[in-house]
Amino acid sequence: DAKTTQPNSMESNEEEPVHLPCNHSTISGTDYIHWYRQLPSQGPEYVIHGLTSNVNNRMASLAIAEDRKSSTLILHRATLRDAAVYYCILRDQGGKLIFGQGTELSVKP
Amino acid sequence: GAGVSQSPRYKVAKRGQDVALRCDPISGHVSLFWYQQALGQGPEFLTYFQNEAQLDKSGLPSDRFFAERPEGSVSTLKIQRTQQEDSAVYLCASSLTAFDTGELFFGEGSRLTVL
Numbered sequence: 268d269a270k271t272t273q274p275n276s277m278e279s280n281e282e283e284p285v286h287l288p289c290n291h292s293t294i295s296g297t298d299y300i301h302w303y304r305q306l307p308s309q310g311p312e313y314v315i316h317g318l319t320s321n322v323n324n325r326m327a328s329l330a331i332a333e334d335r336k337s338s339t340l341i342l343h344r345a346t347l348r349d350a351a352v353y354y355c356i357l358r359d360q361g362g363k364l365i366f367g368q369g370t371e372l373s374v375k376p
Numbered sequence: 377g378a379g380v381s382q383s384p385r386y387k388v389a390k391r392g393q394d395v396a397l398r399c400d401p402i403s404g405h406v407s408l409f410w411y412q413q414a415l416g417q418g419p420e421f422l423t424y425f426q427n428e429a430q431l432d433k434s435g436l437p438s439d440r441f442f443a444e445r446p447e448g449s450v451s452t453l454k455i456q457r458t459q460q461e462d463s464a465v466y467l468c469a470s471s472l473t474a475f476d477t478g479e480l481f482f483g484e485g486s487r488l489t490v491l
Contacts, residue, residue: 299477310380310467310482311419318477354418363409363432364469364480366418 271355276371279345287340287370289355294335298357301364302329302340306351311366314340314353350374378402380483382468388489389458397453397486401470408451409480410443411467419467425451426474458490 272290279285291300302314315322315329317338322329328341342349354369381400389395401408406427411419412435422441424432427448436443440459445451455462465485471478 303480308484310469310484311480312482313479316478352418358477363421363424364419365421366411368418 270365271357271367273353273355273367273370275368276373278373278375279342279349281347281374281376282344285342285345285349285372285374287342287353287355287372288337289339290337291355291357292336294357295359297359299359300329300331300335300338301356301358302327303354303356303364303366304349304351305354305369306348311354316358345372345374347374347376380468380470380481382466382483382486384486385484386487386489388491390491391458391460393458394454394456395458395488397455397466397488399451399453399468399470399483401449401451401468402472402481403449405470405472405481406448406474407471407476408445409469409471410451410453411469412437413465413467413485415464422453422466455488458488460490463488463490 301316303311305311317329330339352369352371356364383398408425410422413419421435423443425445440456442454465487467485469480469482471480
């Protein structure tokens with residue numbers, strides 16, 4: 268299974284944008300890039316996913332590098348409720364998610 | 377219900393006891409996954425079902441762990457002769473089809489503590 272590399276932790280100020288990076292240099296052509304987040308004492312929650320093109324939804328934006336070897340999750344205006352562990356995961360069609368350690372995001376008021 | 381439901385939410389077992397953890401996926405979802413999450417770690421894959429067929433059990437840590445989904449809906453994860461290292465949160469997730477590339481829906485997990 269292809270692996271991802273993320274910083275262990277990041278800090279942000281409330282109401283500022285946050286850019287969470289992820290490297291996936293061994294990504295294959297059929298791997299989708301998924302992002303999940305996990306709040307304390309809850310199960311992981313889907314954030315966004317994409318294949319090649321940048322993606323936007325109500326929660327976040329996903330910017331994918333042209334060579335697909337890296338991606339960035341963008342939270343446009345961080346709130347205190349966005350404090351969580353964010354996981355960048357590669358998923359093949361129908362395949363399981365393989366979680367890494369993720370990035371623990373803290374948001375300061 | 378609307379989401380993935382797991383029960384019990386909390387379970388305390390004495391070492392050596394057998395436990396059973398239940399997962400009710402979203403109605404109609406074909407794929408079902410079980411994960412184990414130790415404190416401070418990311419979830420680790422245990423096993424995967426497509427309907428009633430267990431297609432991947434490569435993550436089950438020992439033969440004390442057994443999962444089933446006999447009618448292709450509700451699934452049970454059974455742990456026999458529990459050990460302290462089995463203490464973790466057990467997460468269940470489901471997705472709509474066998475070949476989709478989108479979202480997995482997770483339950484809130486069952487927290488197992490083995491004394």
